[in-house]
Amino acid sequence: MTSPHAERLHQVLASLPLFKDLPPPMRGRVEGMATLLEAAKGDELWHAGDTAEHLTVIVSGRVKVVRHADTGDVILEIFTAGETVGAVAVYNRVPYPATAITMEPSLLLRLPRRDWLDLIEHDPGFSRGMMLELTRLNTALTRKLAAMHGTRVDARVAGLFLSLAERMGRETPDGTEIPIVLSRQEIAELVGTTVESAIRVMSRWNREGLLITARDRFVIPDRDKLKAEANVADEG
Amino acid sequence: MTSPHAERLHQVLASLPLFKDLPPPMRGRVEGMATLLEAAKGDELWHAGDTAEHLTVIVSGRVKVVRHADTGDVILEIFTAGETVGAVAVYNRVPYPATAITMEPSLLLRLPRRDWLDLIEHDPGFSRGMMLELTRLNTALTRKLAAMHGTRVDARVAGLFLSLAERMGRETPDGTEIPIVLSRQEIAELVGTTVESAIRVMSRWNREGLLITARDRFVIPDRDKLKAEANVADEG
DNA sequence: GATCGCGCATGACGGCGGTCATACGGCCCG
């Protein structure tokens, strides 16, 4: 029973906020049901249309959820460590409405649908957690939808990085640092434009020192200047 | 106790799918908690940012949920009789993320938050209904988000009316009839464009007989032709 | 009936950004 895998699972469950407050006996049962999955960068966790049989929790790494459109793909949301992915589809046993792809080497916890439902039914904290997840996703989607429409590409990209700075930024002497790798292609899909347009904006800001692209991170020297850039287009 | 209002409430609850399968004693309790509200066309049920204290169920009429953007408003969704509005916000006691406005004279049922939560907790059908509502909204939003982005205005408008035809269309000898009044302004907000662009598309289709605007309804003589119009732009 | 307001319609203009083409550096792999 103390295989390397089981041992690791035990540690993981103890570290995840979602599980660590669970009463020990219940957590023991979860250990018997869940499985760990290592994924390389770019792996497809599932494809739009697949049936949802497992709840996925991100232990480490990042996962993007992409919706295919005829004119190109759109990244709906980026999820990071500690968050769950695809909860809506799993709960209703509905085909996934979008595709999930890892953006880095990631460690994932997968919990069979039925066991998760049990958990929800017996632990009020779990169902509350799911509702919270749902509302967050919902408001994020509505905000994105509203931002998408009239606003210019510059403004949308600026908004993207400002929200990233808020969610995972770290203050340094040089400015706000966003420790994340994001290809121009992904930036484009996040704000709903083409690669070329994304590149144009990013390289211009690189020249002007507004937003610097480093090897493994982005740096915003002056957040207010970037915010100004976003607002210029707003007042249309 | 049998005031006109109470009498009417009794009838309404018996007719609403959401309540009519409730065990009679429970339904009796609901009658004591809920209130009816008549709203004229254009009334604001609530504004984005308001705290959500009541669940709203549409008895008759239609309600649009609008998100304000600096460049103009976006209609996120249109709800019709039998559907609930704002469930997410009410459940989590979170400020409404968007504004709700009636599109016609409407009759609304309002249920205090706490009573609704009680209902959910004691009637499994209710919680299941809410989850369904949530997923529907979620998938609708993601679809809209994907459609919004590259596609041309023509295609988006065509998509709008095709989905309307599916949701509330009736077949007649003249084609598919959509019994709904929708101003050009509202069409524009639904597909995320300006009034002028919406007008241009609509009047062109009127001339060409693709989509006819009547006094109180729209008519699609040939659904396939409209679908073709939507696809022309797709293959970008 | 005169006036106002609102929704609908149409034209002119200009710019943002999508499309196409080309180029360059880094990395993997034979």
Place this chain on the structure above:
DNA sequence: CGGGCCGTATGACCGCCGTCATGCGCGATC
């Protein structure tokens, strides 16, 4: 080491559509 692939970068073109302006028809209000 040379070749192919991918991500990044930059320029040219042009078309969709957002913006502004103007006009018309209809219902409402006095």
